[in-house]
Amino acid sequence: MRLLLVEDDKDLVGALRPALEHAGYAVDCVDNGVDAEYLGRESIHDVVVLDLGLPQRSGLEVLRHWRADGFTLPVIILTARDSWHERVEGFKAGADDYLGKPFHVEELLARLNAVLQRSLKSAPSDQLRKSGLVLDSNTQRLTSADGQQHALTGIEFRLLRYLMLHAGKVLSKSTLMEHVYDFDSDKDSNVIEVYINRLRQVIGKDQIETRRGQGYIFKDTSTG
Ligand code: CA
Secondary structure, three states: OEEEEEOOOHHHHHHHHHHHHHOOOEEEEEOOHHHHHHHHOOOOOOEEEEEOOOOOOOHHHHHHHHHHOOOOOOEEEEEEOOOHHHHHHHHHHOOOEEEEEOOOHHHHHHHHHHHHHHHOOOOOOOEEEEOOEEEEOOOOEEEOOOOOEEEOOHHHHHHHHHHHHOOOOOEOHHHHHHHHOOOOOOOOOHHHHHHHHHHHHHHOOOOEEEEOOOEEEEOOOOOO
């Protein structure tokens, strides 16, 4: 999952970024409302954490502009503590959830998980179940159909989570790249092929189908 973190407080970004990356997000950070609005319109992020007090353009304005133009990406706003009017304004502008500062990073991670699951219309859970596989977002471990546990690397985890959340859909290499890497990463789309092949060694080679010239499909063989 690729996350856009919009926050002008450098210390907070410095604390949040590694925690978010550790939790399996590819993170892009911007520190002003104008860049945030522009990046949100690129539709490459799966979720946004949006501070309201920003230079150049306020978070509320950014959010209103996105929603007015039909951008539905999930947004969690960061508000001043005890500022009920900011929360009300935020929800009116189209926020999916909020967190009052200061907050514990664990709470942000839990809310991100819930917002993402809702936006993908499944039940909130730390465990993603598809086609006999169970992917745990806390431990970043995979349990395969035979009950075996597998440790995944960060990229393997992000890639598999994205595939499982979009089971049954054709996903191009460039889409997978966009949702697995952030802007600072070295990008080479051949690397996706390498990771897909590694995942196939763990979950079985037929579970991820290749559509020549189009991309990959994670086959949904279950309703869970
Ligand atoms: Ca701020």
